[in-house]
Amino acid sequence: MAILPLVIAPDPRLKTRSEPIAEVTDEIRRLAADMFDTMYYERGVGLAAVQVGVLVRMMVADVEWKSDGEKGTQWVFINPEILSSSEEPHLYKEGCLSFPEQYAEVERPQSVRVRFTDLQGQRREENFDGLLATCVQHEIDHLNGVVxxxxxxxxxxxxxxxxxQKMKKQGVISHREHHPYQDHGDHEHVHGEHCNH
Incomplete structure (x- = not known):
């Protein structure tokens, strides 16, 4: 397990389409574990491999974890693709570990159906909605060179x-202390007023 260095924008790797993973190997499983460690350390809820400098189509997510260290459902998506999405839009104030301290309101479909391979090499299809749907769409964007x-x-x-760019030149990049996705309705932390991730 390791905390991996993050790729911080602007960086050409973040605009590069990642390559498919041909086989789920021990190396891929180790990368997924390191990505979770990095994501929790940086207080994120999702992370794409490109954000740690590895241009493969894998991402991890846990939108339920608590700041006291309690983990929620850990999702690993290998070669994910969105099969369908709802017509109903939802607006979240999004952030990104590769864009520390920067936020913007982004409208995306409220729910999506996704096909992906898990760490056991099984091809799956799952429906996601709300915050997890937003997170999944955000991270799949990363795999396609979209931020x-x-x-x-x-x-x-x-x-x-x-x-x-100015922050990078000055060496003052620091990662955010708040949840990367906030509901447009009240902009409070998703997990309540005392949540700090």
Whole structure:
């Protein structure tokens, strides 16, 4: 298990389409474990392999974990693809571990059906809605070289990227202390007022 260094925007790797995984090997399982360790350490709820510099189509998620260390359902998605999505949209204030301290409201389908391979090499189909659906769509975007700021206006996107570039040059990049997805309705933390992830 290891905490892996994050790829921070702007970085060309975040705009690169990741390659499919041909076989679920022990190396892939170790990478998934390291990605979970990194995600929890950085207080995220989802992480794509490209965000730790590995350009393969794998992502992990746990939108239920608590700041006291209690973990929720751990999802590993290998070669995921969205089969269908609801017409009903939902607006979340999203953040991203590769965009520390930056947030933007992004509209996505409320629910999705996803096909993916799990760590046992089994091909599965699952339905997701709410926060987990948003997280899954956000991370699949990463695998396709798309980042959440691509869903907002060019002006807002350029402001965020310039801000990050300046932070990187000054060496003051620090990762957020709050939940990366917030409901548009009240912008409170999803897990309540005392939640800090």
């Amino acid at each position: 959440f700021v691509d869903h907002i206006s060019r002006v807002k996107r350029d402001i965020i990227l310039r801000r990050l």
